[in-house]
Amino acid sequence: MVSATSSVPPKRAWPQAVFVAALGLGIGMLPVPSSAGDGRTQRDDLDAGDLARVEAVTAPTEDFTRAEPFEKMPAGAGTSTKLVNRDAFSQPLANAGFAGERDFKIGNGFFKKIWVPAPSSTKGSDGLGPLFNARSCQGCHLKDGRGHPPEGPDDGAVSMFLRLSVPPPTDEERAALADKRLLRIPEPTYGGQLQDLAVTGLAGEGRMRIAYEEIPVELNGGETASLRRPTYSVSDLGFGPMHPDVMLSPRVAPQMIGLGLAEQIPAADILTLADPDDADGNGISGRASMVRDGDGGGLVLGRFGWKASTPSIEAQSADAFAGDIGISTPRVPNSHGDCTARQVDCLALPTGVQARLGETEAPDPVLPLVTFYSRNLAVPARRDVDDPTVLAGKKLFYETGCIACHRPKFVTRRDAPEAAHRFQLVWPYSDFLLHDMGEGLADGRPVGDASGREWRTAPLWGIGLTETVSGHTYFLHDGRARNLVEAILWHGGEAATQRDAFVAMEPDARAALIRFLESL
Numbered sequence: 001m002v003s004a005t006s007s008v009p010p011k012r013a014w015p016q017a018v019f020v021a022a023l024g025l026g027i028g029m030l031p032v033p034s035s036a037g038d039g040r041t042q043r044d045d046l047d048a049g050d051l052a053r054v055e056a057v058t059a060p061t062e063d064f065t066r067a068e069p070f071e072k073m074p075a076g077a078g079t080s081t082k083l084v085n086r087d088a089f090s091q092p093l094a095n096a097g098f099a100g101e102r103d104f105k106i107g108n109g110f111f112k113k114i115w116v117p118a119p120s121s122t123k124g125s126d127g128l129g130p131l132f133n134a135r136s137c138q139g140c141h142l143k144d145g146r147g148h149p150p151e152g153p154d155d156g157a158v159s160m161f162l163r164l165s166v167p168p169p170t171d172e173e174r175a176a177l178a179d180k181r182l183l184r185i186p187e188p189t190y191g192g193q194l195q196d197l198a199v200t201g202l203a204g205e206g207r208m209r210i211a212y213e214e215i216p217v218e219l220n221g222g223e224t225a226s227l228r229r230p231t232y233s234v235s236d237l238g239f240g241p242m243h244p245d246v247m248l249s250p251r252v253a254p255q256m257i258g259l260g261l262a263e264q265i266p267a268a269d270i271l272t273l274a275d276p277d278d279a280d281g282n283g284i285s286g287r288a289s290m291v292r293d294g295d296g297g298g299l300v301l302g303r304f305g306w307k308a309s310t311p312s313i314e315a316q317s318a319d320a321f322a323g324d325i326g327i328s329t330p331r332v333p334n335s336h337g338d339c340t341a342r343q344v345d346c347l348a349l350p351t352g353v354q355a356r357l358g359e360t361e362a363p364d365p366v367l368p369l370v371t372f373y374s375r376n377l378a379v380p381a382r383r384d385v386d387d388p389t390v391l392a393g394k395k396l397f398y399e400t401g402c403i404a405c406h407r408p409k410f411v412t413r414r415d416a417p418e419a420a421h422r423f424q425l426v427w428p429y430s431d432f433l434l435h436d437m438g439e440g441l442a443d444g445r446p447v448g449d450a451s452g453r454e455w456r457t458a459p460l461w462g463i464g465l466t467e468t469v470s471g472h473t474y475f476l477h478d479g480r481a482r483n484l485v486e487a488i489l490w491h492g493g494e495a496a497t498q499r500d501a502f503v504a505m506e507p508d509a510r511a512a513l514i515r516f517l518e519s520l
C-alpha cells in the first residue's frame with residue numbers, strides 16, 4: 001500500500017509522527033459526491049476502530065496549560081507555512097502535489113481573469129454581464145480574503161452587494177408548485193441580487209445605500225464599545241420600481257481558505273451536532289440547511305454561503321459566475337446572467353457564447369479549474385499557540401460556551417475525491433449549522449431552511465490575518481463590525497449568553513479572548 005501523511009493521530013497517544021493513511025493515494029478509487037449528505041448521522045467511511053480514534057481526537061480539550069497536538073496546523077497536512085503577508089490566503093494546500101499545484105495555478109488564472117463585454121476581439125474573454133457586480137472572481141475576493149462595505153459615498157465596494165427577494169409563497173401557493181422546496185423568490189424585475197454595473201449602453205440596476213446609527217455598549221471595567229447599526233436602501237433604479245415587499249439582505253465576500261476541507265467534513269458529523277429542539281437545554285439549537293443538489297436533485301446538506309444555502313463549491317462558483325459576473329457555465333447556463341424577463345433591453349444584448357468553444361461563455365474546463373483552485377486554498381499555520389495569553393483566551397472561549405457553535409475540530413472523509421483532502425484533522429471553528437442570532441443581526445429574509453434571523457456559523461480559521469490580507473477588520477455578513485469586539489457584541493439569540501459573558505469579563509480577560517481569536 002502507498003502511504004499518505006495525515007494529521008489524525010493514533011488513539012490518544014498522539015506521537016510526533018503523523019498518522020499514515022492506510023488506503024493509499026486513491027488511484028482508481030471511485031469518487032464520492034462532494035456534497036454527499038442524506039441525513040445520516042453515522043460516518044460510512046471508517047471502521048469502528050478509526051471511528052473511535054476520530055471521536056477521541058475531535059473531543060474538546062480540557063487542558064489549557066499548553067497547545068494541543070497538531071493545533072498549529074489547522075488544515076492538517078495541507079496547512080500553509082509560507083511567510084505571512086498579503087498572499088497568506090492565496091497559497092495551495094501544502095500536500096497538493098505537483099499536479100495539484102499545476103491545476104491550482106491554472107485555476108488561479110481563470111479566477112483572476114478579467115471578462116469583457118461581447119462581442120470582443122478577445123474571444124476567450126467576452127460575455128461579461130450584461131449586468132454585473134465585478135469583472136472577475138478576484139474582483140470580489142481580493143487576495144482570496146474578506147470583502148467590506150463601502151467606506152465612503154464614492155466607494156464602489158464591489159466586494160459587497162444586496163440580495164433581493166420577495167416574501168415566500170403561502171402554503172396554498174406552495175402546494176401548487178412542482179418543486180415545493182424553494183430557496184427564495186427573486187424580485188420580479190431585478191432578480192436575485194442588485195447589480196450596480198452594466199455594459200456600455202445599458203443602465204445598472206441601482207445603487208446600494210447604507211446609513212449607520214452608532215449604539216454605545218458599556219462593558220465591565222469601565223470600557224465602552226460602539227456598534228454601528230446599518231439601514232439599507234436602493235437608489236437610482238434603472239428598470240423602474242421594485243416590488244413593494246422586496247426584502248434586501250447585504251452580503252460581503254467571504255474569505256476563501258479551507259473550502260475544500262470543509263466540503264469533505266462528513267455530513268454525518270455535522271448533522272450529529274444539530275439540536276433543532278434544544279433537547280440538551282443549553283439554549284443553543286443548531287439546524288441543518290438541506291438544499292437541492294442541482295436541478296431536480298435530492299436533498300443534501302448545505303454548508304456554504306452566509307445562510308448555508310449552497311451544497312458544494314462547484315455550485316457556489318457557478319452561481320457566482322452567473323450572478324456576480326454574468327458569465328454562463330454548463331452548471332448555470334444563463335448567458336444573460338441575472339437579467340429578468342422584464343429587463344428587455346438587457347436580454348436583447350449579445351452574449352459571449354461561441355459554438356466552436358461550447359454552449360456557454362465559460363465552457364469546461366473553466367468551472368472545474370476555478371472550483372479546483374477554490375477547493376485547494378490552504379489555511380495558514382496558527383501563530384503563538386503556546387503563548388500564555390492565547391491559552392488563557394482559549395480557555396475563556398471554551399468555558400463561555402463559544403465552542404457550542406464554533407466547533408473546533410473535525411476529521412475529513414477518508415474517501416474524499418482528492419488525496420490532499422483525505423483523513424485530515426482540521427480546525428475550522430464552525431459547526432456549519434444555522435443558528436438564530438437574534439433581532440440585531442436579523443435580515444428578515446428567509447432562504448430555504450434558514451429563517452430571517454438565522455445564519456450559518458462562520459468558520460474562524462484565518463480570522464486573525466484579516467487585516468494582513470484584506471487591509472481591514474470588518475466582520476459579519478455585512479461588515480458592520482469594525483473589529484472582533486464589535487463582532488462578538490452583535491451576537492444575540494442563541495449566542496446572547498456568550499455575548500453577555502464577554503461583556504461581564506474583566507478587561508484583561510476580554511483582551512485575552514480577543515488575543516486567542518487573533519491567533520487563529
